Amino acid sequence: MKKVSNVQLKARDTQSLEKRIVENVAAQELDLSQWIFDxxxxENGSHVLELCCGTGAQTFSFIKHVGNNGQIVALDISREALDKIASKLDERELSKVVLIESDMDRIEEAIADQGIKSPYFDLIFCAYGLYYSTNVEQVLETLKRYLMPGGSMVVVGPFGPNNGPLFSILKQSGVIIPEYVAFSSDRFMPDKVIPWAAVNFQKVAIRTVVNRIKWDSLSQIMTYWTSSTFYSPDKHGAVEKSINNHFKKQQYFINEKWIMMIEMTNAR
Ligand SMILES: C[S@@+](CC[C@H](N)C(=O)[O-])C[C@H]1O[C@@H](n2cnc3c(N)ncnc32)[C@H](O)[C@@H]1O
Structure with a gap:
């Protein structure tokens, strides 16, 4: 069995994911989901594969967009996350969705188990999850084989100075951001995804945006941090103190989410 790190365990924890989403969505300047779908x-009737779907932040929109004849195959390693999605769907919506509990590193097996033969998908999508793969290139190669002519693969994730203000106040309080987390946040999209896309697709489009998250209380920041993959319990008190000091001087703490969407399109 593959050894799973603490960061990976936290990344798969559905309650933590939901807490982070609540704190971001309530305080974000721009509606991230809207930005993605813009x-x-x-097209109506599309077949969509979504990796790392989590609790459905994008899945529900896919269900609406594909119309009555479309299909969404949504995969996540967390059964709990998939159950959350299923619990929010009515019978008609459920008939359009296949929820698969699997490690994305076993994507080929997971898709074949559904009797799906390549090529099949018009859109293959993954937001904030591809960096959890231990073999990104192999996953991307497999996905490409399942893409229909004219279809697109879309990866959304952070880059560059993402989370800069938050990382900075945490570091000042003695928190060490794990190297793997720092790499996923800063370099994964430009170093891993863009080069692979450039070699494998004739058409690659990149969109970026900076979403400001305006928190006005200690509890919002602490809830986000304690639910994140970079929480360190031994620095809890020191971080609380630094954030309290910040709020004595300023009304808001503004974090920045640097977001990149890479769209790779197959020739027809
Ligand atoms: C940050 S969440 C993103 C969820 C959703 N896409 C969103 O934007 O809200 C990452 C998701 O990836 C899932 N995940 C982590 N490692 C995975 C793996 N190896 N295979 C499949 N899913 C994985 C987690 O369970 C979690 O639901």
């Missing part, structure tokens, strides 16, 4: 072309 950049996607989804």
């Amino acid at each position: 950049g996607l072309k989804i």
